[in-house]
Amino acid sequence: MEQMLRAQNVRFRYDPEQPVWALDGVTMDVKKGEFVAVLGANGCGKSTLAKHFNAILLPEEGTVLVEDMDTRTEEKLYDIRQKVGMVFQNPDNQIVATVVEEDVAFAPENLGVPTEEIRTRVDEAMKMAGIYEKRKAAPHKLSGGQKQRVAIAGVLAMRPDCIVLDEATAMLDPKGRRQVMQTIDKLRAAGVTIVSITHYMEEAARADRVLVMSGGRIVMEGTPQEIFAQTGRLHSYHLDVPQAAELRDALEAEGLPAPKQIITPDAAADWLFELLK
Amino acid sequence: MLRDITIGQHFPGDSIVHNCDPRLKLVATIGYVVVLYACGNAVGVALSILLLLALYAIAKVPVKLILKSLKPIVPIIAFTGIINLLFYPGETPLVSFWIFNIYPEGITFAVLMAVRILALIAGTSLLTYTTSPTVLTDAIENLLRPLSKIHVPVHEFAIIMTIALRFIPTLVDETEKIMNAQKARGAQLDTGKLGQRLKALVPILIPLFISAFRRADELAMAMECRCYRGGAGRTQLKVLKFGKNDFLCLGFCVVTFGIILATRWVFPVIG
Ligand SMILES: Nc1ncnc2c1ncn2[C@@H]1O[C@H](COP(=O)(O)OP(=O)(O)OP(=O)(O)O)[C@@H](O)[C@H]1O
Ligand SMILES: [Mg+2]
Numbered sequence: 001m002e003q004m005l006r007a008q009n010v011r012f013r014y015d016p017e018q019p020v021w022a023l024d025g026v027t028m029d030v031k032k033g034e035f036v037a038v039l040g041a042n043g044c045g046k047s048t049l050a051k052h053f054n055a056i057l058l059p060e061e062g063t064v065l066v067e068d069m070d071t072r073t074e075e076k077l078y079d080i081r082q083k084v085g086m087v088f089q090n091p092d093n094q095i096v097a098t099v100v101e102e103d104v105a106f107a108p109e110n111l112g113v114p115t116e117e118i119r120t121r122v123d124e125a126m127k128m129a130g131i132y133e134k135r136k137a138a139p140h141k142l143s144g145g146q147k148q149r150v151a152i153a154g155v156l157a158m159r160p161d162c163i164v165l166d167e168a169t170a171m172l173d174p175k176g177r178r179q180v181m182q183t184i185d186k187l188r189a190a191g192v193t194i195v196s197i198t199h200y201m202e203e204a205a206r207a208d209r210v211l212v213m214s215g216g217r218i219v220m221e222g223t224p225q226e227i228f229a230q231t232g233r234l235h236s237y238h239l240d241v242p243q244a245a246e247l248r249d250a251l252e253a254e255g256l257p258a259p260k261q262i263i264t265p266d267a268a269a270d271w272l273f274e275l276l277k
Numbered sequence: 278m279l280r281d282i283t284i285g286q287h288f289p290g291d292s293i294v295h296n297c298d299p300r301l302k303l304v305a306t307i308g309y310v311v312v313l314y315a316c317g318n319a320v321g322v323a324l325s326i327l328l329l330l331a332l333y334a335i336a337k338v339p340v341k342l343i344l345k346s347l348k349p350i351v352p353i354i355a356f357t358g359i360i361n362l363l364f365y366p367g368e369t370p371l372v373s374f375w376i377f378n379i380y381p382e383g384i385t386f387a388v389l390m391a392v393r394i395l396a397l398i399a400g401t402s403l404l405t406y407t408t409s410p411t412v413l414t415d416a417i418e419n420l421l422r423p424l425s426k427i428h429v430p431v432h433e434f435a436i437i438m439t440i441a442l443r444f445i446p447t448l449v450d451e452t453e454k455i456m457n458a459q460k461a462r463g464a465q466l467d468t469g470k471l472g473q474r475l476k477a478l479v480p481i482l483i484p485l486f487i488s489a490f491r492r493a494d495e496l497a498m499a500m501e502c503r504c505y506r507g508g509a510g511r512t513q514l515k516v517l518k519f520g521k522n523d524f525l526c527l528g529f530c531v532v533t534f535g536i537i538l539a540t541r542w543v544f545p546v547i548g
Contacts, residue, residue: 054502078504086502093495096436096503098411098443105514107503112510122514140446154503 004162004193005030005053005084009062012048016060022048024216025062032161035184035194037204037224040213041238046197049213050166053195054084067161082111085155089167091147092140100142100150101126101135107158121157128190129153129183145176149183162193170199181206201228201242205263212237229260244268288406294336295407298523299416305530306404312534313393313400318547321540322389326396328533329403338406346402347395354391361387382547389547414438419517425508432508440496448489455484 005028012023022045030036040046051057052064055071066084069076088094097103104125108118126132129149131142139147148168155163165184169177181203188194196203204210210227212220214237220227227234228245241249244265248258262268289295294302313325333343365387367380405413418435425431456466459480466477 056498056501078506081502081504086499088495088499090492090495092447093492094499096443096496096500097439099409102411102514106500106505109511109513110504110506112512115512115514115516118512118514138446139443140450151499158504 002031003029003065004032004034004067005195006065007049007052007059007062008065010049010052010059010064011061012052012057012059014048021216023052023059026213026216026218027062028211028218028221030162030193030195032193033191035188035196035206035208036211037207037209038195038197038211038213039199039201039204039227039239044213045216046213047166048216050086050164050195050197053162053164054081054086056086078111082107082158083161085158085160085163087148087151087155087163087165087168089170091144091151091171094151094154095139095147098138099135100131100137100139103139103150104135104153104157107154111158118157121159122153125153125156128156128186130179130186143176144172145179148172148176148180152180152183156187160192162195163187165194165196165198167197167199169203201240201245202264205242205244212239224263225261228263287409288336288338288342289409290337290407292336292407293522293526294332294403296522297526298517298519299408299412300420300517301519301523301527301530302404302408303413303416303420305526306401308530308534309400310397312537313396316537316541318540318544319385319389320544321537322392322396324537324540326392328537329396329400332403333399336403336407338403342406343399343402347398350394350398354394357394358387358391361390385547410442411439414442415513415515415517432511436508444492447492448485451488452481452485455481 007026007028010023010026011021013019013021024045026045026049038046038049048057052059052071053066055064055066055077058064058072064071066080069080071080095103096106101122104122105118108121113121123132126135129152131146131149131153134142134146134150139150142150152163152168169180172180177200184194184196196207198204205224205228207224210220210222210224211218212227212234219237220230220233228241231241231245231249234241240246242263244267245263247268248260248262251258258271262271309325309329313322316322316325333340362379362383363377365380365383367378367382369380370378371381371384372379408416414435417438418431421429421431421434459477460466464477464480466474466481468474469477
């Protein structure tokens, strides 16, 4: 079993009376253990696609497979939701309970996991997300970054194989975003498949693969280096490139050819250092 | 202003009152209120107050907190006190003026009633001070569970309670933000006639409701993503256990409540 998620020719519209397709023929796949970033302007259908991965929405045409399960099979619904965890933008609206550890226990409780095992899962998930010290705290007293990590821990307690983050860092300050990114790095090291929808190009630059969406379709696909080398095309989809790539383009325009793979601050710094030596 | 509204002010601690089984605490609190009213004599009421003070001392809840919880009900007590004083019938009036007669029986009854209301509030406050809302919700769910056999939606009530408790602080914060935003636009919330003030509330309530509905929508989706499917087949992180200490507490309650109730047959019943 190689693929974690597969979408084949998925079409979806919110209003079946109107010919407006939120997803208009999406074909993509995500390998096990891969970290895929999804980019796209507002309203291009990223969230709609994300909600297809754990059967919150079902395709009108085409199929979505999670491992080998079709998301339309009703008997498999909770197996699918357990395998693919979802984290949303606003942490406040994902936390159910009044104490951190009880919120993290919410999913295993729903799954009917025995009490002793809930305890181990909850502790494990909280340590993974780095909020174990806050386990007795009330969620509303935590910072945005901490709350979002509580939400991640709440999903991890299901022991999912894949986590889909829908702009999970969008409402956070730089510190909170860094904390969440560190947690994502940890999950990645633990072999969890990650699909991250983001507007931050610096985050996308760290992914294994980048997908660009526009008008309900996938219009570009490739490694971050490949994608961020095409500044002009990205601009046409109303997207930016990482600052390092912008610097690279600016230098190039001044007649200083820079290698295309420069997309992270570190790579830019190394190259400049070599150049100026 | 809004920050003062707290439901279930919890005062964390590690005393036996805190650690006692919440189901026992809940039932004992109800029992205490019943005994307080059923004993019907001054000695019994005095004993119940002594018991309560002792429990507060064991729980190490500061006296300041008790006074704080009693403050809001002072007007109610004053009101019922005056009504009792003026209208309680007796034999020989102590004072008479206009159409009112005040009898000595009226005075004793009014005082006893006022003291009982105070003890009632202080007693139930002890429960909320020493038990976190979440634990209390668990206890209520646990006690009512037999009712789910006759299709009373016990789990649903419990999850509604939990979510309400979880979102009260969030919505209070949000209300404050909206109020500040409207004030910045020149809304006058604290001045003007009553009608004007009520009108000024509309631009606060509408955004608040819209945002609450949006939150509810997102929360429902997040709960679905975490495999929520109602109460059936659900397990729990924390299972309530009735331990040895709880049996001791139960014995203590039975004995003290019994003594207080027994005063009814020893001393004259008032009212
Ligand atoms: N619940 C809904 N009902 C009707 N239409 C919707 C609904 N949710 C989204 N849409 C529409 O579907 C399209 C795709 O929306 P979607 O939320 O997937 O975009 P997105 O890429 O996630 O955008 P953003 O970056 O703003 O989150 C948009 O045109 C949007 O207006
Ligand atoms: Mg979106």
